[in-house]
Amino acid sequence: MEILTEKKQKTMLDNVIEQFNKTADSMxxxxxxxxxxxxxxxxxxxxxxxxxxxxxxxxxxxxxxxxxxxxxxxxxxxxxxxxxxxxxxxxxxxxxxxxxxxxxxxxxxxxxxxxxxxxxxxxxxxxxxxxxxxxxxxxxxxxxxxxxxxxxxxxxxxxxxxxxxxxxxxxxxxxxxxxxxVTGKPVGSGGLEGRDRATGFGVYITLRLLFEGRKETLKGKKFIVQGFGNVGYWASKFLSEDGAILIAVQDAHATLINENGISVPNLYEHSKPRKGSVKGFEGAAEMEPEDFFGLECDFIIPAALGNQITEKNAEKIKSKVIAEGANGPTNNEGERILLANGVTIIPDILCNSGGVIGSYFEWLQNRNGELWPLDEVMVKIEKKLTEVFKKVESLVNEDQIDHRTAAYILAIKRIETAYIQRGIFP
Missing domain, CATH: 3.40.50.10860 (Leucine Dehydrogenase, chain A, domain 1)
Structure with missing residues (x-):
């Protein structure tokens, strides 16, 4: 007798291998x-x-x-x-x-x-x-x-x-x-000023650059964030300071909404003693978790864990922009639905790379025995991210491809060049 079982959802490893093979074929x-x-x-x-x-x-x-x-x-x-x-x-x-x-x-x-x-x-x-x-x-x-x-x-x-x-x-x-x-150390132990906010800052910068390319600003744009840890908080802080409005936030404990806007500083003060949990925040009402991604907004920032946006909820998404603050938050089936619906996805390897760029600067600072002030660090991160974003955007427009494919091609091509120039031992 044939036993019918539910189709097993692909793992993050399945997704990354599929993404790699797709890119390898295309290039x-x-x-x-x-x-x-x-x-x-x-x-x-x-x-x-x-x-x-x-x-x-x-x-x-x-x-x-x-x-x-x-x-x-x-x-x-x-x-x-x-x-x-x-x-x-x-x-x-x-x-x-x-x-x-x-x-x-x-x-x-x-x-x-x-x-x-x-x-x-x-x-x-x-x-x-x-x-x-x-x-x-x-x-x-x-x-x-x-x-x-x-x-x-x-x-x-x-x-x-x-x-x-x-x-x-x-x-x-x-x-x-x-x-x-290691990088990401406390400043007093050789850490970099600004490393704590580097990933969230990168999410903000890539969103700002995306809308600038469309001759738009962030002022008045409504957004929702999944995860209010380090990345979600700092991204929300920089975005709200630039005029964007946080209307909903979700974590493992609660899903909150306030159409008029959630105060990022107040939410942070509430969540800090609760190990990052937003539950119980009085400046927003609780809503059904499964309705979160379907909210009307200008952009979504998944900044929690992987495989959050899938074929099961992608059709509900009304936002036309997703900025991947987390690693692998969108699976391939979900992405296919989103792209078919005209959604722009700023991929994780670009969107959240402010953190590793900041890590590189910390590593250099330690290596060279230097100390860099906060304003200098933030300028360096923004300059590097802007340069990378423009390369990706240029390939997107040139080849009429999505942002993830463009980012993967540029990344893998650089490694391919290194191997070709060096050769394989022996």
């Missing part, structure tokens, strides 16, 4: 380089024990996937989330390779994290988990080899613990030369 990528880029270089899985506050021992699983380093050291975030697994890390590592290449940085791509819900652990436990994970990774990370950064549920404090643990394994004379093993 006639060298078949040998295609083989190299279709797989990861290294996949590291670590199980490690940590003593909890009550004296018990828990075993944690950590991952670090290194996709490609043809252009320079591996670069990518570490996330602490219950959904972290090797396939997600592989997908995110590949996206990092394309992102750093598109941005013109001397980096490859990596990603990783720990399968954990950090809300279930004390600060002391999180410190011990982080330090033990860093020690277990050993020489699999390093300032000229693989440079982690913050991601979902990790922050500058996490990076400070990693840097301190890694440096403590070096001889005294070498410790100061290893500070840039």
């Amino acid at each position: 006639n990528l060298n078949p040998n380089i295609r083989k190299i880029l279709s797989i990861t270089n290294n996949e590291i899985i670590i199980h490690f024990p940590v003593k909890m506050d009550d004296g018990s021992i828990e075993i944690f699983t950590g991952y670090r996937v290194q996709h490609n380093n043809a252009l320079g050291p591996y670069k990518g975030g570490l996330r602490y989330h219950p959904t972290v697994d090797v396939d997600d890390a592989k997908a995110l590592a590949m996206w990092m390779t394309w992102k750093t290449s598109l941005a013109g940085l001397p980096y490859g791509g990596a990603k990783g994290g720990i399968q954990i819900d950090p809300r279930n652990y004390s600060l002391g436990e999180l410190e011990r988990i982080t330090r033990r994970f860093t020690f277990a990774l050993g020489e699999n990370i390093g300032p000229e080899y693989d440079i982690p950064a913050p991601d979902v549920n990790t922050n500058e404090q996490t990076m400070a613990w990693i840097a301190d643990t890694f440096m403590s394994t070096k001889s005294p004379s070498e410790r100061s030369n290893n500070k840039h093993v």
